[in-house]
Amino acid sequence: MDGITKWNAREGVWQMHAKKLKCWKCNWEGALAMKYECPVCGNSLEVVYDYEEVNKENLEKALSGCSGLWSFTELLPVRNPEHIISLNEGATPLYRSSEEFECQVYWKDETRNPTLSFKDRPNSVGISVAKEFGFQNVSIASTGNGGASLSAYAAKGKMQCHICIPESTPQGKVVQAEYHGAELVLCKGDYSDSYQYNKQQSEKNKWANMTSTYLNPYTMEGDKTIAYELFIQLGRKVPEWVVVPLGAGAMLTGIYKGFVELKRLGFCSELPKMIGVQAEGCAPIVDAWLNKQDEVQHWDKCRTIAGAIADPLKGYEKDGTRTLHCIYESKGAAVKVSDKEIMYWVKQLAERDGLFVEPASASAVAAIAQLLKERVIKEDETAIGIITAHGLKDSEELEKYIEHAREDG
């Protein structure tokens, strides 16, 4: 009936195959725990599974229909179903674009998640793991969507939620979190300042930190389920390109991890090329890629209409570096787009596809248009744009913009 009920309908209780945490950079390994960085080199961590143990029959069943995030329990890091906190996330639609592009373009419509953004995936997994580890308090630094989402899950799971967001966060995202009963701190400065403040507070108070840069190693396990769903929805095919709007980029790396797992388990033989997109006014990862650098530098002053991806990475530049390396590994690309292009595609998606999205989402569409022009994406290929969040999440900005357009005639 709801996520939990659907899950309970499966026979028996599963065996969890998540076995340890590993540093993405130096390969340090350690036990599963609420741990945020490698004790050796300070880089971020990832969850490692014993893939030999995965019950392929169960996974095959999950891959034969699209029935939500928690249908993929074979590859999720929760042991006890009673710890799952779900609001029926995932199983979002995949649409063929109404715009005539020269290649096959699809939108993965993450606006259809319970709190209207893709953040429900990482948060549902992250908070369930926190519950399993015995935490009663969760926290997050967010540009708004992540906080609105986590506060809803905390309410559902009867846990306390603490959120740090930049002062400039749109009211729509703030009001959601307030109604869900979260404790909100509006931080001066940009997202990086919120990130640091929340990190300190979480350490001091022993809250499980869900911040979905790469800080929390479990949240990416939610992001990766987008890969499983794309594989199902494309009729068991791997797309040539997956185009992802980037803050720090954990969603990009998560989706790639999902495909790598499918390949490792023998479900496919190809991997997609990952394209990361940022706004011109805040593009630290794209600039590093364009300059063929090995490491990402932080950005100084963010100026973009796409607030949800305005992450300057100040103090955690290494998270950008991890995304950069995932793009390199997948033989992908990084693209920056202007606010003007972004708003052009917001309007196009609304007028042609009936999709009303926040500016950050349209950056993926702008990138596809740009890469087709540059012949990076070829005619016979398939490209997926991840539509990250609903337009009503940032309706103030969208209202301002359309008022300007009206005044200009």
Place this chain on the structure above:
Amino acid sequence: MDGITKWNAREGVWQMHAKKLKCWKCNWEGALAMKYECPVCGNSLEVVYDYEEVNKENLEKALSGCSGLWSFTELLPVRNPEHIISLNEGATPLYRSSEEFECQVYWKDETRNPTLSFKDRPNSVGISVAKEFGFQNVSIASTGNGGASLSAYAAKGKMQCHICIPESTPQGKVVQAEYHGAELVLCKGDYSDSYQYNKQQSEKNKWANMTSTYLNPYTMEGDKTIAYELFIQLGRKVPEWVVVPLGAGAMLTGIYKGFVELKRLGFCSELPKMIGVQAEGCAPIVDAWLNKQDEVQHWDKCRTIAGAIADPLKGYEKDGTRTLHCIYESKGAAVKVSDKEIMYWVKQLAERDGLFVEPASASAVAAIAQLLKERVIKEDETAIGIITAHGLKDSEELEKYIEHAREDG
């Protein structure tokens, strides 16, 4: 993949079983057409099917899983699949309430529709019928949600959309419609004034009028699919009570029609009792019910936080009367609730269930609490509250309210 693709996957092309229009009041019958009232008595119409012809095997298949509105084509009034305009509406979750009520309470979460309200159901069916009849222009008078929804469907179907809404409509709903490229007229006065203006304009310009009071006889066919889904999600059971926030009340009558059809086709032997809910500040139907009247009188000055159900029925009181008679027929009840109760339950739903809803939605919850107290709903019974639209649809009102609460300490 999307609604259409899912549909196409069904073998062959179906035979439409919708046969004629019928006046709900005087039983006049006529051919299927874009017709808005009975030529004999001026009352509203409904779609009649040849139930003998319905392929029960197909319907059985549709009733064995919850895969969206257009899986119920056996009982929908569209002949040619190419005319279907879909954004993946329906298949919304049913949640057991986290609040401990004395009976079994579930929320049917219509916020999970593509434009975040239940209106996507009537509009998807209505606009598809309009396309089948050859219209290129659709129109609607709306308190906001209906217009935002229709504009998205018109964009997807490459049709032109004309919307009349009261000046006081929340910006969030206006901005959605603007982005989707609809022509918007902000009307002075209340919803009834918008209704009349749109009716005149639609007649003059020969637009298909989708106004979801009872004006358009096809839109209710979308509402009724909620009944089919409840039947599936409750494990093939009919709930004792279905609780519906009322404007004119077409959704209530639609849901009841869905259950009547299931009974007629032998899928169930019971029918639910329908409860209509209005805000104290605009309660024409509830007052008629409380006074055991046979006809509804219009309301003079609407004053409620629940704008989405503030319909004074001025000039189309007979639509309220139709709803009243459906409540009588089902042996249901009508309840009015205060803005204070409404906002209490908005907060409770957010804090306990992780659901962020607009005020009108919470009126259903307030009504259930009230009827349990009055022992109308009994301990061993099941009650469904229809959660009609997402909180971000009316975030201005919700912000104002929470700011007041903050100031009051």
